[in-house]
């Protein structure tokens with residue numbers, strides 16, 4: 001398929017070079033490939049996702065300028081009404097309030113946003129099993145071959161998905177349909193919010209014409225500058241460059257982006273549940289600050305238990321953990337340990353965590369937060385236990401945690417936990433401010449005692465995005481870069 005496409009492209013793609021400066025000439029300006037849908041890839045992108053979730057839960061906020069991120073003093077997400085006033089992500093809260101005194105400021109409620117995210121992905125999976133959860137509010141879905149079973153055109157399927165999400169969840173998403181992932185992304189950005197854009201193979205050139213290169217997914221500022229120096233400013237000019245030239249100029253990701261822009265699919269939709277985590281972190285801030293040794297350790301151990309639950313859900317296990325204690329003055333102390341084999345079983349890691357805690361803890365300091373980060377995550381396949389270990393014991397622990405997870409599914413998270421984290425259940429977890437909206441909200445299937453346990457999705461180390469420090473606790477509060 002790929003080869004055939006390429007031949008089609010090359011036959012139509014005539015190129016002349018004038019005085020070393022790039023300029024293209026086509027027999028037919030509009031055609032990259034003759035076929036409209038050699039494959040159909042859909043990109044779904046939530047519109048102002050966090051605030052849209054809030055508006056779905058709170059009809060009274062609908063259409064009003066609202067922002068989330070109140071707990072951090074910076075705008076994490078601004079509703080379209082707030083955006084219209086010039087309030088954008090990253091703006092300081094006091095500045096946002098100055099622009100709009102009537103602004104509704106909400107704390108981030110990542111648990112609710114994750115729940116919406118999961119529901120959105122589940123809706124997509126009704127139409128195709130080939131769904132890639134790309135971020136908390138973005139997904140790719142490969143619809144290729146679904147026209148016959150769903151008895152609809154690709155465009156109709158895409159619009160049906162969009163309509164289902166709007167009806168069932170009360171939020172809008174923008175959708176883009178293309179013959180590659182990069183083109184699907186170009187399409188979903190074309191019209192927002194609630195937009196739908198389809199770029200069939202025949203229309204690629206028309207959509208790339210007005211698109212600046214820096215807007216292309218995967219093209220960073222350095223490449224933009226580099227291409228700019230050669231007089232290449234639009235996606236179309238870039239896509240028209242001859243293969244030899246591109247291979248000579250750019251590294252592999254650049255070449256791949258170029259191929260994808262031309263309609264040659266090199267990035268597959270990866271339907272596995274998201275398992276490419278750089279790290280998994282759990283933190284807990286509590287009030288009032290405390291210097292109670294056992295209570296603090298209980299929090300840290302619960303952080304470890306929560307992080308391990310998530311790791312096990314994705315069949316991952318860390319080789320390294322980091323623990324940190326945050327003091328009242330926001331100073332943070334951190335310690336790390338590496339294990340001889342990966343494990344996502346708190347029973348095996350608790351001793352190590354205790355050691356880290358003892359290194360960090362100063363009885364005279366007051367602490368306001370604890371956190372654990374699982375690092376160097378690997379696929380948790382049955383491992384060769386070392387000679388110095390009791391393999392039977394390790395297998396017993398694994399079996400035990402299978403039981404723990406199945407109990408959690410029935411009776412709620414942390415139904416079975418280590419004795420060391422028990423003080424939390426006796427003395428309470430500590431609160432900072434009012435309970436979150438998610439804590440006060442009962443969704444379908446939930447009771448006041450049982451809230452559905454859902455994962456917090458986190459930023460993965462996508463190639464074009466800079467990785468934040470793996471133990472930066474802000475990162476582990478969830479992904480906040482949402483447009």
Ligand SMILES: [Mg+2]
Pocket residue numbers: 045046047048049137482483
């Ligand atoms: Mg978005």
